Amino acid sequence: MQTHRLFEIIYLLLDKGQMTASELANHFEVSVRTIYRDIDRLSISGVPIYTNVGKNGGIALMDGYTLDKSILSDAEQNEILMALQSLKAVEYPDPDGLLTKLGTFFKKNQQSWIEVDFTGWGGSIQDRERSDELKNAILTRHTIHFSYWGGDGKKSERSADPIKLLFKGHNWYLQAYCHTRQDYRVFKLFRIQDLQVLEDTFDPYPAVPFRENAKVVMTPLHFTILKSRAYRVYDEFAGAQVTPLPGGNFDVRTCLPVDNWLVGYLLSFGGDLILHSPEPLRASLREELEKALAHYA
Template sequence: MKINRLFEILYLLLEKKTITAKELAEHFEVSVRTIYRDIDILSSAGIPVYFQRGKSGGIKLMDNYVINKSLLSQNEQNEILYALQSLNATNYPNNNKTLSKLNAIFNKKSDNWIKIDFSRYNCDDNTLFEKIKEAILTKQTVKFNYFNTKGEHSERIADPLNLWFKERAWYLFAYCHKKSDIRQFKITRIKNLILTDKHFEKSVENFKINDKKDKIKNVKIIVEIDKSQAYRVYDEFSEENINKMENGNFEIVMEYPENEWVYGYLLSFGEHLKIKEPERIKKILFEKIEKMKKNYK
């Protein structure tokens, strides 16, 4: 307890610059005499703490004092602060206190270099991420309801290993008790997650985690997209995959896993996209359009 109190006294001095013994005693619920002894210990340890008398006096640290941090270079300190700022930008919960402490310890305040707005995606609720983070760090088995790509519902019990962000979405990689294997769960399809009282010993190093998307054979698709869709073309495709045609339209060469998602993505361009090859996908989209037309008769 004393070690923790000494460290927090030092942090408070770094943050507030000046504080009275009475204020510290009330904060830690100890006597003023105990605080004086703590200050003596800090002083004998080589920390330049001193008492200043007068109206605005109190316990102070010498100006420009910072905790010895020789294990971290200036660049490493900046990288830590920048990483915490990037978490703040994503509305990551309970991060400001950590960032404030490290700013004080490093005696610097780095520029806030990043801003991310998730408001249109309705991402205000971080409860699920907090639960998953806790489960991963404490190695607690979780239980949840899951909906697959076909809308089928199942109850899962799993040992969570890590979170991945890939292709604009978050995924949980976990050892699924039902499948007795590693499985990938899209976060938006996880419902009613709870932490159980069971713990596990597995770690991510015990498994070779591969994104299942990488195992699906990609199909090469060549399309022509109308010039009116230039804003989407340059937003959604790499420059090396874009060929500007003489008529002003775009020829796009893309490779995707062939599934319902890619059919829906191609159809999202409506009348502005034409499949050039393969012929098979052209027929699949034609059949889907015919079925769609029946909904509007």
């Protein structure tokens, strides 16, 4: 905590020019005596910091002072560079210059540790362009207009203020304030079409926790996944939900949302999933399979 406070004192003085010991003490919620001890430590470490006495006095840095890397530990330097790399991974506007300068300043040759691609495997150029447009609209706070295909298969026109991109489960989502619904909404990225970034801008929204658009009802499920689909088991279910069976199959007990998506999801395993319960869902699967079979009779 002390190192962080010393660093922030320098940052505050670089930003404000001069502050009193009382102002710094109030900011950090420590005593004035503690602030003066911090000033002594900074001075001993070579930071050109001084105090002016009198009515308009305060604590300040010598003119022309720039931050010395010695104030940051090696681990803190790495954390700063890694944070900048995460911005670069999502193609935040021009972090490369700052990343290169700080890497040189800290004398560190950082290997990139993260890469983010907003498109799925086999994604088209249009998918990437849409993701880039959304990202830029979020950063520049521009309103967007788009066509959206809902889970019921119906198309609607939406205008919204984009707030953030979210990754949940296996999909990317856009959290936005929807002008059409006059409320916060979450849109699946791949259902957004005909995206337009408008000239209208908006003020920052307060932090809003991620929430589903509708109340989700979770249902306990029990099924067996055959060993031919083993590659999906631990990708899609927590280890505590899976019990390996003799012969290589897997017993799975989990809870999933009851909606139109669930039947399609279970059918995506083909004949390699055997649903044991609940019975109403077994009936829905049989009905869907009979409809599919009728197309090939």
